[in-house]
Every structure is written in structure tokens, then in C-alpha cells.
Amino acid sequence: MKSVGLYNRLFSVFHKSFTLLLVLAFSISTYAQDVDEARQKAGKKLFKSQCASCHKLDKKLVGPALGGVEERRENAWLKAWIKNNAEFQKVNTEAAEAALYATSAMNAFPQLSDAEIDDILYYTTVGEIKKAAVVGEVAVGGQVLQKSGAPEWLIYLLAAAIVVAFLMIASLLKQVSELKGGAKPGVESNLKRDLQELWVGAKNNTFLKVLSTIFLLLIGAYITFGTLFKVGVDQGYQPIQPIAFSHKIHAGENKVDCQYCHSSAKHSKHSGIPSLNVCMNCHKAIAEVAETTEIQWNGQTYGKAQLDLEIDKLYEAVGWDKDELVYTGEEKPVKWIRLHNLPDFAYYNHAQHVTVAGIACQKCHGPVEEMDEMYQYSPLTMGWCINCHRETNVDLKSNEYYEKIHDQLAEKYGVEKVTISQLGGLECGKCHY
């Protein structure tokens, strides 16, 4: 045991020193490239703010890849093109030809100076400065992670194997003792006799009988009513969706408004499931997640490797070729599983609650921005609806249409604020008709 520890320590020392050497070698090589870091930085900043919505260095986006563009075009030609490509096309035949490849016209950038364009072009030539040190650390981190303990499923497997082995041994021992001719018959019969005596004693005790009958009845009632009250109440329902979509990442970390995707909530009875073109509004550009992104999905932790595959599922469904950046036209719907489902005899309208009352989605759907996997937060029972209608005040401001009736109701009930129930929110016909 000791020697293993020593070996591990030695290994890690060796590993770290090797990494350090590697880092040194890399940093020397970057210095050897002789990159003007200040210029590269300035160019990168401009590129990110002005060009990156349509261009990448290594890949086609809306426009062509711009890595090493100066090798393909002269500096003066590029400057003229960037500043005002539409004008330039009229005087330069090459430019007019180049424009034919584009599906949309490039914007003019008259606000960029010659020096700024030079910085951008410098950035496209040298590209990113490689940070060798970071790469080294990641490798060491990976090593550490791998060392720390076996994977969880292995532990479960071992535990199961031990239990099975134990049972087998027990049954073997029993068989052996039976073959030997029943080792301890006396003890067994004694136990049997004792139990029998106890049973007879209990049978003759009336008080015990009554008590146990009441106890059993109560337990039976508890189980029966507990089961009956659960009928049709799907609180906590969390089906496994076909794509590992995390509300926590979209609505929480990236702060996308609920209604951006569920846009029909503001005008319609339903808050619909967004069509896939809404996903593509962002995922046209975002084909992979960040290195550190992690979600909890169906009891497992999904990292970058799995999540990128989940985005691929979207591309497959919507028919998007992520290399050519075009729609192929081969679509197939995603079969999302619906969580919140009211029976047909209850009427509910999202627009009335979202637009008219201005209630936050979280009031009924819970902390969605913290849920990786969506679940039904509220019971959606009638009692739950009615409670809220009793407690919530009607927003009386800037609602001229109802001003008169609001005043009358406030007078009738002698209150300052009118709750929804006082406005008729408890009438059966409001929701059941």
C-alpha cells in the first residue's frame, strides 16, 4: 500500500515537471513566432464586435472563412471592399464577381479607419495566440479526475455481486445442513410452539383485538384515501424528453425570456411548445456548448460530449446541415412529451393570466430557470386554483374599461382592493361550461 502511494507521488512529480517543460517549450515557440500581441488583441476585439456575426476564421458562417484572407486578396482591395463593397463592385470587376457567391449583401463599414482594418487583417493572419500553459493544466486536471475513485456503476455492480455471492453461500450452507439430516430440529419446534402460544393468547384478548382492528381500519383508510387523492394529480411528473433540453441553461444562465420561446402565451389559450425555427434563431450560430457546461439529466451528469449530440438531434429534426449551413428540407418533428394537461372540463387561458393579470410564469410553473429537467411544480387541482383566486388582488390600475365595476365592487365589499373571487372568479361557469 505504501509503495503504491510512493509510486503515485513520484509519478505526479514526474508528470508535473514534464508538463512544466512542455509549457516552457511552447512559450518559447510562441515567442519565436514574434506576434505583436497588442495589435492582435486590438484586431481581435474589432473582429469580434464588427465581423464575427457573419465571419469566422476557420469556418464558413454567413460569409466566407477569413483566416489568412490577406494571402488571397491584396490589402488595398480588402480595404475598399470592407469600407463600401457596394460602391467598390461598380468599379472593380473582381469585386462584382466575388459578390455573386454571397447569399446576402455585406454591410458597409465606413466607420472603420485604415489602421483599424489593418489590425483586423493582422488578426485574421496570425489568428489566436496559443495558450500552452492552459492546455497543460487541463491535461493534469484530467489525470487527477481519472485517479479519484472508480465510476459509480462499478461500485453498484460490485455491491450486487457481493450480495449474490452471500445468498449463494447461505443457500449452500442450508443444503449442506439438510443433507446432514437437519442439524437443529429442537430449536425450530420450540420457536413454533412459542409462536402458537402467543397467537392463542392474543386471540383470547378482546381489548387487543379491538385495538388491532381499529389500527388496521385506520391504516386501510389512510392508504385508500391517499391513493384516491392522487388520482389525476400529476405533481412532480417528470417524463424523459426526447432531447435533453435544459431550462436552467436557456432561461437561467442565458436569461432568455420565457415568452421568447413560448410566444403564444401572450395571446392564446395555450402556451405552445416553440417550433424548431425558434431554436434555430440562436442555434444556427451555436452548434456546440461551452467546455464547462454540465446538466443533470435523468440521474446522470451530461457534459459537453453528450450535449453536443443533443444539439445534433435538433439539427437532424429541423434538417440543418451544420457543415454547409443550409437547410436540407428533410424535417421530422420532435415528439416532446406534454407535462401540464388539464382535463377537457376545465377551461384555462394563458393570455388572461400572462397578459391581462401580468402573473409571472414561475408562480404556477415553479423555478423553471433552475430546472435542468422540467417537472410539474403545481398540483393543478381545483383547490389550488381557487386558493390563488381568493388571495390575489385584481390589478385595478390603467384598466379604464373596468373602472366603474371595480369601484362598485370595492364599495360593495367595503375593501380597497378587490380579489379575483370578489370579481366572480369563483363562479363555476368561469372555468366549467
Add this chain to the structure above:
Amino acid sequence: MMKNFKLIIALVVLTSLVACNDKTKRQYQYMPDMYESIPYDVDAENGLGGKPVNSKPVSGTIPRGGTPAYDIPDTIEGYELAKTSLKSPLEKNEKNLDNGKKMYTIYCISCHGKKGAGQGYLATSEKFAGIPSYKDRDITEGSIYHVLMHGKNLMGSHSGQLTYKERWQIAQYVEVLRADLLK
């Protein structure tokens, strides 16, 4: 044999108890025909005659209270045409502007930012790069509406999420933002 039988019963009871707590399944429903309705649901997989019913509207028809379909094509020429000729049918008043702001805060703010300078949360957190400021672009209400309908470059179409009126209200608000930025 008898002992095994009892064991089996115990196991069955145990598994059924565990199965009841399976959160990926719905609870039992009383009269489920009110939950899974006999008439077809919108967007359901099996609609009319086993086919989905979310089919496109008949071409050439306009819904009651609707507006004619947008017929300027998503081309470079179409963009120029919208930019120069398309005008808002809405009155420029406070009410429209307020709703424009409300809609902008839901649908545009993530990228274009509160002031329209391209500094939305997704831009500052480096999820998206290169979102332009409105002041750097020569845009009119017609071109804003056109881009909302068809999208431009990396921006996708937002026509499905917004109504005709809301798009024009956003266009009005964006013009106000641009004027503020140009000050």
C-alpha cells in the same frame, strides 16, 4: 414452496409501491377520456384521419382580422425595396411605443441590448459576437420590419413569435432607440 410464494407476493407489493413513485409516469386517471380528449388536439401527432392537423393555411386566404401575407422576398433587392418603400401603418403614439418596448424587452434585448448598442446579455457573455449597434447601420422602419420578417445574416426570422402589429410597434421603438444612440 409456500415460503417462496410469500416472498413473491412481498416482492410484487414492493415493486408496485416503487412503481407508483415513478415520476416519469402519470398517476392513474379517473375517466381518462376527459384528459385525452376524443376531439383532436392542436399540434397533436394523430389528428384528423391519423394525420397531424397543424397544416398550413390555404394559400391566398386571410384569417379574420388578419393582414395580407408579406410578399417582399428575402433577397438583397427585397431588402432595398422594403427599406425605401415600406411604411408603418400604425400611428406613432405612446401606446404603440410602450408595447413596442415591452416586446423589444422579450424578443430583442438578449442580443441587441437595452439601448440597442449590441450589448445584450448574450453579447457581453460572449455567446454571440459581432452584434451591431443600431447607430452603425443605415436602417429605416421598413428595413427593420423586413429583417423581423425574414431575419438577416445570423439573426433568424421572428415573424412566428410576433403579430403584425407587434412587429410594427417594435420597429417604432427601434427607431427611437437609434435616434437616442445617434444623439
